[in-house]
Structures are given as structure tokens and as C-alpha cells.
Amino acid sequence: MANIHIARHQQSLGSFSEEEIREGIRTGRFSADDLSWREGMPAWKPLGEMAPQWGLENPPPSLEVVVDPLPASKTSDGNEPAWEDRERLGLFPAILKTVEAVLMRPSQTFAAMKQTGGLAHPLLYFVLLSSTMFAVSAIYQMAATTLNPVFAPPQLSHTSKTSFFVAMIGSILVSPALYVVSSFISSGITHLCLKLLGGAHKPFETTFRVICYAQASASVLNLLPLCGSLIGLIWGAYCIIIGLKEAHGTEGWRATVAITLPGLLCCGLFLLAAAAAGVGIAELGKGFGGMPQLPKFP
Amino acid sequence: MRPCIRPLIPGEPDNELLWGSVLAAGSLIAVTWLSLGLPTPLCPLHSLTGIPCPTCGITRGLGCLLHGNIAAAFLFNPLCMAILFAVLLYLLYATIVVIGGFPRLRWIPSSTHIPGLLRIAVVLLFAANWIYLILRERNLFPSG
Numbered sequence: 001m002a003n004i005h006i007a008r009h010q011q012s013l014g015s016f017s018e019e020e021i022r023e024g025i026r027t028g029r030f031s032a033d034d035l036s037w038r039e040g041m042p043a044w045k046p047l048g049e050m051a052p053q054w055g056l057e058n059p060p061p062s063l064e065v066v067v068d069p070l071p072a073s074k075t076s077d078g079n080e081p082a083w084e085d086r087e088r089l090g091l092f093p094a095i096l097k098t099v100e101a102v103l104m105r106p107s108q109t110f111a112a113m114k115q116t117g118g119l120a121h122p123l124l125y126f127v128l129l130s131s132t133m134f135a136v137s138a139i140y141q142m143a144a145t146t147l148n149p150v151f152a153p154p155q156l157s158h159t160s161k162t163s164f165f166v167a168m169i170g171s172i173l174v175s176p177a178l179y180v181v182s183s184f185i186s187s188g189i190t191h192l193c194l195k196l197l198g199g200a201h202k203p204f205e206t207t208f209r210v211i212c213y214a215q216a217s218a219s220v221l222n223l224l225p226l227c228g229s230l231i232g233l234i235w236g237a238y239c240i241i242i243g244l245k246e247a248h249g250t251e252g253w254r255a256t257v258a259i260t261l262p263g264l265l266c267c268g269l270f271l272l273a274a275a276a277a278g279v280g281i282a283e284l285g286k287g288f289g290g291m292p293q294l295p296k297f298p
Numbered sequence: 299m300r301p302c303i304r305p306l307i308p309g310e311p312d313n314e315l316l317w318g319s320v321l322a323a324g325s326l327i328a329v330t331w332l333s334l335g336l337p338t339p340l341c342p343l344h345s346l347t348g349i350p351c352p353t354c355g356i357t358r359g360l361g362c363l364l365h366g367n368i369a370a371a372f373l374f375n376p377l378c379m380a381i382l383f384a385v386l387l388y389l390l391y392a393t394i395v396v397i398g399g400f401p402r403l404r405w406i407p408s409s410t411h412i413p414g415l416l417r418i419a420v421v422l423l424f425a426a427n428w429i430y431l432i433l434r435e436r437n438l439f440p441s442g
Contacts, residue, residue: 005302010309015302015406035307043305119316181327184320196417205311265424266353 002039004054006030006047011203018054025051025059032059078112081213083125098125102217102239110243113213115206122212126183129216131176137222137229138168187211193261194244199254202247210243299413305401314402318392321385332360350435352428353378373434377427 003015006024013034016024024030025047032048047059079085081101086094101109142165144151149161191207194200200207218236222228237259244255306312332338343351355374362371363382372379395402 005304007307007310010307010311012307012404012406037304037307041305044307119311177323178327181320181323184316185324188317188320196420266351 005037007035007037007044008033018056021047021051021054022056025057028060030059032061034059078114080109080112080114083213084114084117084121095125095129098213099129099217099220102213102243103220103235106214106239106242107246109213110210110246113209113243113247115202115209115247119205119208122209123180123183126212126216127176127179130179130219131172133219133222134175134179135172138172140225142168183208183212183215186215189262190240190244190258194248194250194254194258197254197258197261199244199248199250199258201249206247207244210247211240214239214243299405301403302406303401303403312396314392315396318389318396321389321392325385325389328360329364332357332364348435350428350431352424352431354431375427375431377423 003017004021005015006013006021021030030047032046032051034047035044036047036050037044038050038054048061051057051059082089082094082097089097141151145161145164187204187208190211191200191204194207215236218232218239221232221235224231240259241252241255244250244258245252248255338357341351341354343349344354353375356378359371359374359379360382362368362374363379391403394400
């Protein structure tokens with residue numbers, strides 16, 4: 001007979017033989033509330049309903065988990081960020097509270113972040129804030145270019161003033177669509193890298209939530225003219241690292257490598273090579289009695 | 299880890315719908331971008347050192363694909379083009395199962411972690427592809 005698939009909390013626990021299911025029912029590993037499916041069935045049905053039809057004993061009605069095959073999944077669900085409570089708080093207070101919490105207290109915020117609830121809330125926050133802040137940056141750019149054409153972006157420096165403004169307004173209009181696609185692609189790549197490094201202890205939704213809340217909150221720093229986007233980039237990366245570390249319960253280095261790996265693979269390997277050369281030189285220095293000491297300033 | 303075909307668990311995220319939409323939108327944006335001749339980013343590593351980065355050649359490869367020259371596209375960056383073809387296959391699969399409401403292909407994990415062998419294989423694939431790109435830059439392989 002084909003194996004029986006068991007699911008709990010919208011996640012598959014795996015497929016098991018009848019003998020394993022029988023043993024699981026006896027030990028309390030599986031309960032009547034768990035969903036079951038076997039080849040030939042059109043949909044999942046509760047194990048409590050199917051067990052007698054398969055000649056198995058009735059599973060216990062309550063969820064008494066002795067062994068959880070997915071220990072990292074579905075633990076406690078927090079109450080952060082405030083954005084997900086915007087119906088009670090109001091739109092703008094919820095945005096301000098979320099930005100403040102993510103940027104100033106990333107560790108506590110992501111440790112208490114809701115792990116479930118769908119992708120719509122973080123996606124809306126990300127697209128709303130990022131598109132608005134992109135529009136602010138574009139307006140700064142247009143104002144600066146009007147004052148002095150030197151400030152025009154290099155790609156648009158040879159175009160006429162009208163074409164430049166049309167291009168900027170066009171990018172503001174298409175930016176929400178680009179942000180929707182980029183949120184999924186960047187989260188997907190980060191989650192894959194985290195999985196490769198053995199640091200993804202939670203599902204994709206957790207990574208997606210961290211990336212959306214951290215990046216969108218940091219994009220608010222675009223309000224600072226000139227250096228705002230650079231500060232936002234660095235602060236955003238810091239918040240993502242802390243967020244992944246707390247939400248996935250992984251080590252900081254895995255989170256750091258996971259978000260820098262795509263960048264390193266694409267065009268940034270020279271940084272890695274420089275770092276490796278630095279370490280190599282230091283090691284060589286040790287071999288020759290240590291690196292020369294820099295003079296101490298009074 | 300082994301494959302199985304099963305219906306979606308009630309409440310389970312519909313990955314095919316989600317990722318199919320994202321990849322379709324991403325492909326549409328990329329094709330539109332290239333067709334309009336909009337500026338594409340230059341590789342800083344290649345500009346500074348003359349050494350291609352592991353993802354160099356994607357834009358040129360995509361350009362070849364748009365002109366129907368598949369062989370030349372693969373020569374520009376074999377691994378990235380293979381990934382791109384895998385994405386197209388996934389898009390086709392996702393479209394069929396979402397529209398037809400069919401059961402989904404899922405992998406039954408033996409544990410929640412990726413096996414070490416798979417990690418090594420991924421690293422080796424990236425390394426081999428990068429070595430090829432560097433050698434190709436030195437004209438040791440035919441160019442597209």
C-alpha cells in the first residue's frame with residue numbers, strides 16, 4: 001500500500017507507512033486533527049476520519065505531541081510589528097511605530113515578530129514605503145538637476161531636460177510593480193543562501209517578512225538628502241542580519257553571509273579576494289615574527 | 299529527499315501561483331527592459347580587473363536568446379542560462395497546474411536541512427562555471 005502523508009499547521013510532516021502511522025497514533029505523535037492524504041484521494045482529510053477506513057485505531061483527539069518532526073516550525077507567534085495592528089492603531093501611527101521599532105530595536109522587534117499571517121501585510125508595507133521613498137529620492141534628484149545639470153544620473157546625463165523628467169516620472173510610476181517583484185526575488189535568493197548555509201530554520205515567509213520590514217523601514221532614511229540612501233542601505237543590511245538571526249534562530253555569521261553572498265558572487269568577489277589577501281599577509285607576517293607595529297600616537 | 303505529487307494542503311501557500319506570477323512578471327520586465335534598450339549595469343569587477351564575475355554574460359546571453367540564438371546564449375554563461383531554462387520550465391509547469399487545478403509536485407525532505415553533498419555540488423557548479431568564464435575571457439574557449 002502507498003504511504004500516508006500527514007500535515008499539520010499547513011505544513012507537511014512527511015509520508016509514513018501504515019506501521020509508522022499506527023505507532024505514531026499509539027505514542028501520541030499523530031492526532032485526529034492532523035490532515036492525512038494517500039494516493040487516489042482527491043483532497044486531504046482529518047486522520048481521525050480516515051484512520052478507521054484504513055484499518056487503523058482511532059487517534060487521540062487532542063494534540064499531544066511527543067516528537068515533532070519539524071521542531072523549528074510553528075513555535076510562538078509574536079505581536080510585532082505594529083504595522084500588522086494598523087486597524088487598531090491607525091495607518092500613520094502604525095507606520096511610525098514599525099519604522100522606529102525596526103530601526104532602533106531590531107533585535108527585540110524581530111525576536112517578537114509574527115511568523116505567520118500571510119505575505120500580504122509585509123508586502124503592502126514594503127511596496128508602500130519603498131515606492132514613496134523612491135519618489136522622494138526622485139524628486140530630490142529632479143530638484144538638484146534643475147539647479148545644476150551635473151547632478152543628473154550618468155545614464156541620463158546626455159538626454160534633454162524633458163526626457164530626463166519623463167524618465168524620472170516614468171520610474172516613479174512603475175516602481176511599485178518593480179518593488180513587488182524585487183521583494184520576492186531578493187527574499188527568495190536570501191532564503192536559498194540561508195538554506196545552503198544551514199541557517200534557515202523557518203519557512204520562506206519568515207525571511208520574506210524580515211526583508212520587507214527591514215528594507216522598507218530603512219528606506220525612510222532616503223528622506224535625508226545626499227547621503228540618506230547610502231545610510232539606508234547600510235542600516236537596512238544591519239537590520240536584515242539581526243532580523244534573520246533572531247527570526248530564524250541562527251548565528252549572526254550565517255545571516256551575514258546569506259545576505260552578502262549574492263552580492264559577492266555577482267561582482268563583489270574582489271572584496272573577498274582583498275580580504276583573503278589581507279588575512280594571507282597577516283599570516284605571512286606571523287611567520288616572520290609578526291607584523292611591524294604601528295607607532296602609538298600620544 | 300524524494301518527489302511526490304499531491305494536492306495542496308488546505309491553507310498551504312500556493313507556491314506555483316506565487317512564484318509563477320513573480321517569475322512571469324520578472325521575465326516580462328527583463329524582456330521589456332532589454333527590448334527598449336534601457337541601460338544595463340556594468341560589472342565593477344570586470345571594469346576594475348578585467349576578470350569576469352560569476353554572473354557576467356547574463357545580459358548578453360539574454361540578448362542572444364531574444365534573437366533566438368540559444369547556443370550563443372549558453373556560451374556567454376552556461377550555468378546562468380541553464381538556471382534561466384529551469385525557470386522557464388518551472389513557469390510552464392506552474393501555469394499548467396494552476397490553470398488546470400492539478401496536484402502539485404513536492405519534495406519530501408528527510409530532514410529540514412540541505413544535505414552536505416548538495417551544498418558541495420552547488421559550490422562546485424558555481425566554481426566550474428566561473429573558471430570557464432575566466433578562461434573564455436582569455437580566448438581559451440569559443441566566444442558567442
